[in-house]
Amino acid sequence: MSQELIDAITEMREDDVVAITNQLLDQGVAPTDILMSCKQAMDVIGKRFEEGDAFIPELILAGEMMTSVTDILKPRMAEEATSDKLGKIVIGTVQGDIHDIAKDIVAFMLDLNGFDVTDLGVDVPPEKFVQTVQETGATIVGLSGFLTLAFDPMKDTVTAFKAAGLDDVKIMIGGGQIDENIRQYTGADAYGRDAMAAVDLAKGWV
Amino acid sequence: MADEFIPSPEFLARAQRIQDAFELRQPDRIPLIMGFGYFLADYGGITRQELHDNWEKSQEILEKATLQFQPDTAFGAWGTPEQSKALGDRMTKWPGYRLGPQASFQFDEHEFMKAEDYDALLHDPSDYAIRTYLPRAFSELEGLALLPNLGMSLYGYYSLGNTLSLLAPPVIAAFEALKKAAEVTAVFTGQQVESAMRMAALGFPGPSFLVGALIEAPFDFMSDTLRGMRGIMLDMLRIPDKLLAAEDMVLKTQVDYAISFCRATGFKNAFIPLHRGSDGFMSLAQFEKFYWPQLKSMILQLVEAGITPTMYYEGVWTERLKYLKELPKGKTAGLFQDTDIFEVKEAVGDTLCIMGGMPIPLLKNGTPEAIRQHTERVCEEVGKDGGFIMTSSVLELEGISPENLQAWADATHEFGVY
Numbered sequence: 001m002s003q004e005l006i007d008a009i010t011e012m013r014e015d016d017v018v019a020i021t022n023q024l025l026d027q028g029v030a031p032t033d034i035l036m037s038c039k040q041a042m043d044v045i046g047k048r049f050e051e052g053d054a055f056i057p058e059l060i061l062a063g064e065m066m067t068s069v070t071d072i073l074k075p076r077m078a079e080e081a082t083s084d085k086l087g088k089i090v091i092g093t094v095q096g097d098i099h100d101i102a103k104d105i106v107a108f109m110l111d112l113n114g115f116d117v118t119d120l121g122v123d124v125p126p127e128k129f130v131q132t133v134q135e136t137g138a139t140i141v142g143l144s145g146f147l148t149l150a151f152d153p154m155k156d157t158v159t160a161f162k163a164a165g166l167d168d169v170k171i172m173i174g175g176g177q178i179d180e181n182i183r184q185y186t187g188a189d190a191y192g193r194d195a196m197a198a199v200d201l202a203k204g205w206v
Numbered sequence: 207m208a209d210e211f212i213p214s215p216e217f218l219a220r221a222q223r224i225q226d227a228f229e230l231r232q233p234d235r236i237p238l239i240m241g242f243g244y245f246l247a248d249y250g251g252i253t254r255q256e257l258h259d260n261w262e263k264s265q266e267i268l269e270k271a272t273l274q275f276q277p278d279t280a281f282g283a284w285g286t287p288e289q290s291k292a293l294g295d296r297m298t299k300w301p302g303y304r305l306g307p308q309a310s311f312q313f314d315e316h317e318f319m320k321a322e323d324y325d326a327l328l329h330d331p332s333d334y335a336i337r338t339y340l341p342r343a344f345s346e347l348e349g350l351a352l353l354p355n356l357g358m359s360l361y362g363y364y365s366l367g368n369t370l371s372l373l374a375p376p377v378i379a380a381f382e383a384l385k386k387a388a389e390v391t392a393v394f395t396g397q398q399v400e401s402a403m404r405m406a407a408l409g410f411p412g413p414s415f416l417v418g419a420l421i422e423a424p425f426d427f428m429s430d431t432l433r434g435m436r437g438i439m440l441d442m443l444r445i446p447d448k449l450l451a452a453e454d455m456v457l458k459t460q461v462d463y464a465i466s467f468c469r470a471t472g473f474k475n476a477f478i479p480l481h482r483g484s485d486g487f488m489s490l491a492q493f494e495k496f497y498w499p500q501l502k503s504m505i506l507q508l509v510e511a512g513i514t515p516t517m518y519y520e521g522v523w524t525e526r527l528k529y530l531k532e533l534p535k536g537k538t539a540g541l542f543q544d545t546d547i548f549e550v551k552e553a554v555g556d557t558l559c560i561m562g563g564m565p566i567p568l569l570k571n572g573t574p575e576a577i578r579q580h581t582e583r584v585c586e587e588v589g590k591d592g593g594f595i596m597t598s599s600v601l602e603l604e605g606i607s608p609e610n611l612q613a614w615a616d617a618t619h620e621f622g623v624y
Contacts, residue, residue: 012443055488057439064440096309098299101435148566148604149244149310176521176544177600181567194486 009041087206088138092120094153099146126160216409232592236622241601255302288390294345319432346383349376418475419464424453484521574613581617
């Protein structure tokens, strides 16, 4: 573990992150060890986000730094390191709605917390959610929607899972206007107000 | 109009009610404003696309709904897709334009301005807008990129040779598209004026808080229009000084625009929808550096110029209510989306006119009885001593049942009497 790399990431010094990564490689440190340090640093940032000490700018820049590091490491890695995942989740913004900001943050935090996340993007029709769950064997689905117009497609998606006989799949919903009223309306299993609520719900379901 | 408009007692009473609430007085009863939006399409049995395309029909439906629910002010779907169609707009989607006939209007945010463009924007914002930004944001304006640098290219006789560039076919096409946009805007504006006159004749004043300069907080302008959410968040950490310099420029430009717009039109209002200032996007330290000082300065300058700004505090502003107390008393209004409306009253009830009170999710899924009970509590607690206008948390009522709207309107009429 490189404390120097961890500090550089958590202190948002992105130039240093690249320099230190290259240095470590030159010193013969294994790429998997460097990735361990990255994970450690991301845990710190995730914790700060949970506690209200870091916000979206830090989360996005952290994501950028991770991309830079993995770009450097990729050619040096024999094969992708596979680690045990907590569970599989399919996530997307429902049909008719093209808002992605909140959905991206939820996907990012779920990934950071050890879930295998399949992100279907925006304007996703109910059948696509069902089909992807069938293909991946995911046990949890996250539906995002910002507009009032998203309530009905959310309901339709929940209904589509029931119709496909996938009653065991747990469905959570979230987005600007989502509350208990809309959870009831859509028939979803739960709703969350923010990314951490989504993580807590998912952890409770695996 | 040949005949002079003589306002009815109902029109005058409604207008007075809203005016009183704006100025923190207690009216005869709590005013109710309904932004029907795409609700009108379902209510009138037409598609959302037709609601935009068939003005006469949508006006009839608006009048029918207004007469049924009896708000003090009502309006239908926001804006028109016609300008976007004329210009090949890449930043919006409308039913019938980049969306199906039953979809709803949405912004389609992109990083039209790159991080490396800050110097160009700051050096000459007009040149940047015309030759770089517009060709990226509007497909029909791509030809403008062929123009020579605008700074000095048409300054007097020595530079008249540059007029040659105006003959390039893509440039001509861009000017044709702008002309088309101007024409459809003229048609739309005419429809809006006619709609206002027809509503006034029925006794309903227009939504004056919306009719005026539409501007954005400097941070939101940089985010929504130019850099996009991802870009702006990175700029805060990577190039904070450039972002702050750009915000200062945007602040000055928007205030100048709003004041000259109001002078030219006689309107006295500005509407400022707020996006990234909500709790959750940035820390309070970042808010105090990148968001609030610029927004506050904008608000104070508008108030100084005799303009009443209405801010739409989108999202949740619980942690930020303390800043709103710094605003001049009785000079602004705030429409609150998801901030607890009772906390809002407690914190800023004596500072600004509060709008909101009815959450869309309750209207969507609540029983008429639950809606009635909530309305009663809002009227009693948030309406106390005036300075309050009842609206839904989002000024868009699509997907809400007429029964629930009726329950809300009836309860507001019943419990809103002072």
